[in-house]
Amino acid sequence: MGHRRHAVASSAWPFLAFAVLLALPGLAAAATHRYTFNVQMTKVTRLCKTKSIPTVNGQFPGPKLVVREGDRLIVKVHNHINYNVSFHWHGIRQVQKGWADGPSYITQCPIQGGQSYTYDFTVTGQRGTLWWHAHFSWLRVHLYGPLVILPKRGEGYPFPRPYKELPPIMFGEWWTSDTEAVISQALQTGGGPNVSNAYTFNGLPGPTYNCSLKDTYKLKVEPGRTYMLRLINSALNDELFFGITNHSLTVVEADANYVKPFTVKTLVISPGQTMNVLLNTAPNPVSSAYTMAIAPYTNTQGTFDNTTAAAVLEYAPSTTTNNLPLPSLPRYNDTGAVTNFSRNFRSLASPQYPARVPQAVDRHVLFTVGLGTDPCPSNQTCQGPNGTKFAASINNNSFFRPSTALLEAHYARRYAGVLLANFPTTPPHPFNYTGTPPNNTFVMHGTRVVPLKFNASVELVLQGTSIQGAESHPLHLHGYNFFVVGQGFGNFDPVNDPAKYNLVDPVERNTISVPTAGWVALRFFADNPGVWLMHCHFDVHLSWGLSMAWLVNDGPLPNQKMLPPPSDLPKC
Ligand code: C2O
Numbered sequence: 001m002g003h004r005r006h007a008v009a010s011s012a013w014p015f016l017a018f019a020v021l022l023a024l025p026g027l028a029a030a031a032t033h034r035y036t037f038n039v040q041m042t043k044v045t046r047l048c049k050t051k052s053i054p055t056v057n058g059q060f061p062g063p064k065l066v067v068r069e070g071d072r073l074i075v076k077v078h079n080h081i082n083y084n085v086s087f088h089w090h091g092i093r094q095v096q097k098g099w100a101d102g103p104s105y106i107t108q109c110p111i112q113g114g115q116s117y118t119y120d121f122t123v124t125g126q127r128g129t130l131w132w133h134a135h136f137s138w139l140r141v142h143l144y145g146p147l148v149i150l151p152k153r154g155e156g157y158p159f160p161r162p163y164k165e166l167p168p169i170m171f172g173e174w175w176t177s178d179t180e181a182v183i184s185q186a187l188q189t190g191g192g193p194n195v196s197n198a199y200t201f202n203g204l205p206g207p208t209y210n211c212s213l214k215d216t217y218k219l220k221v222e223p224g225r226t227y228m229l230r231l232i233n234s235a236l237n238d239e240l241f242f243g244i245t246n247h248s249l250t251v252v253e254a255d256a257n258y259v260k261p262f263t264v265k266t267l268v269i270s271p272g273q274t275m276n277v278l279l280n281t282a283p284n285p286v287s288s289a290y291t292m293a294i295a296p297y298t299n300t301q302g303t304f305d306n307t308t309a310a311a312v313l314e315y316a317p318s319t320t321t322n323n324l325p326l327p328s329l330p331r332y333n334d335t336g337a338v339t340n341f342s343r344n345f346r347s348l349a350s351p352q353y354p355a356r357v358p359q360a361v362d363r364h365v366l367f368t369v370g371l372g373t374d375p376c377p378s379n380q381t382c383q384g385p386n387g388t389k390f391a392a393s394i395n396n397n398s399f400f401r402p403s404t405a406l407l408e409a410h411y412a413r414r415y416a417g418v419l420l421a422n423f424p425t426t427p428p429h430p431f432n433y434t435g436t437p438p439n440n441t442f443v444m445h446g447t448r449v450v451p452l453k454f455n456a457s458v459e460l461v462l463q464g465t466s467i468q469g470a471e472s473h474p475l476h477l478h479g480y481n482f483f484v485v486g487q488g489f490g491n492f493d494p495v496n497d498p499a500k501y502n503l504v505d506p507v508e509r510n511t512i513s514v515p516t517a518g519w520v521a522l523r524f525f526a527d528n529p530g531v532w533l534m535h536c537h538f539d540v541h542l543s544w545g546l547s548m549a550w551l552v553n554d555g556p557l558p559n560q561k562m563l564p565p566p567s568d569l570p571k572c
Helices: 002-023 179-189 335-342 406-411 539-543
Strands: 032-046 049-056 065-068 072-079 087-090 116-122 128-134 144-150 169-174 198-201 218-220 226-233 239-244 249-254 257-264 266-269 274-280 289-297 309-314 363-374 389-394 397-399 444-446 449-452 457-464 473-477 482-489 511-514 518-525 530-536 547-552
Touching: 032 065, 065 072, 072 087, 087 116, 128 226, 128 274, 144 169, 144 226, 179 539, 198 289, 198 309, 226 239, 226 266, 266 274, 266 335, 363 473, 397 547, 406 530, 406 547, 457 473, 457 511, 511 518, 530 539
Parallel strands: 032 072, 065 144, 169 226, 218 309, 363 457, 397 444, 449 547
Antiparallel strands: 032 049, 072 116, 087 128, 128 144, 169 198, 226 274, 239 266, 239 289, 249 257, 249 274, 289 309, 363 389, 389 397, 457 518, 473 511, 473 530, 482 518, 530 547
16 A cells, blocks of 8 residues: 555656646736726926826826736726827837837827727736836826836846835926927927926926925835836936936846846936836945936937936935935036946847847848928928928938828728838938038928838838937837847948947847937847837927838738737727
8 A cells, every 4th residue: 555655646746746837826827907097187286386287097107007927908098188198008019919009190099088998918028117108299298107017927037136126216307387388389380399397206306496395206225235226217308317326226127128237327218218227225324315316418409408306215214305415427418428328238148038139131221310490381480490490300201190090001901191101211312411411401291101021130220410410319119129239420331330230149129319420220020010100209309200100011920910900999
């Protein structure tokens, strides 16, 4: 009997082990998370002034969504305000499901006041920090929140496990006036829009501004610990420097992709970008609190919000947080500091987190990105450069907003009157892009796309121009991550620059800043069918037309085709 029991036990062991494996959390079925977004007007007071802003469920910033890799999100949006709205899940790939991507007039008609739409999508092959925001006009200035993707259960981080995670910090901008009036007036007069009155940490301007000492964001920490901090730049029009007095930061992830860790005093983050950093707190802090600060990085020739916002890293509750020394951040136009910082990014390129960089290229695309002008209508005086109106373009094409969603036109194969497939893939009139600008800076207007074969490998060089002043442009591609294989200053040299590419461990991102008077080279596989917007994540440039769309055709296999639209997709 005893012998027999032993035999049974040992032969059962593999099955037992199998059962234990199944029960392990890491192999548990993915979860579904349901959220309701009631978009409503809410009164908020900042900088001594109260205004009514659109919020999600009355919260500003909006609710934090927390999921795990592999989970499904179902977000029911009810629009109760007088503006159209739609939501974008910034950085989520939305494979085969462009219908959930969100940019108004690209993947969907906006949700009109009184209407609803349900975003239903699954997070596959991504983990880290992303975010969500409105994608209609400038509404994202108020409508934004974090989207945290934890690794699958039982799967750790590729760096020492932090003691704790701190709440995400979203950098933002605040205008005391109505931002929809600001942009519509600017588009009318052709001048630059009024700049923001303050920068914010999770919606709070903090002690450097009037009436704001009570509106100071505080992060509570213990001495001698390693924390993970999620940073998101949700500002409208400004790249930002960030630093903490007497502390350094180790960057471990960018745009929901792990990177080889590197440590800095100051980091630079562009609108749209996200970063996870490790923060070692002081074992024996000499002060009970330290200041975190953000300030702009820009080379614009126009005006900009040249203020600094502060928040507090608090080791012990303290009452005097208004006279703490600010961290020393680089000067606002310190492009050298930005270059030194961005040089550090590398993919892990490990067996578990490989970098699938296209080694061969099917399509070479060169886009100029920058500002331009439109003539002033004859019955008007304009406030743009030399009495013109400001515009912005890619390859001199300023995006003309269609009156219906491009993705619907594509799915129905009814393109006439909606879009043209002839977006130029090289500059129509080559010039010395970063030298003296041409005399004629007028742009063309059109709703054009670049069609791509499924799974084509694309090399995209984004070339900044000096038209109306060279400045950096944070370009964001929907539906994809890309690898940043090279960058430099001046004009891209197609003969010599490719030899210097990093095709081994380039960083993988969804938003990259085209350097001031420089270029950046990206590669990606067009493996996600649909219509995908690419644009400057400065909303002022987006409003001026600095965007285009890629039309990625279906592949031959069933899992390489777009899925049909949901039945509640909004109508225009
Ligand atoms: Cu975060 Cu099209 O944007």
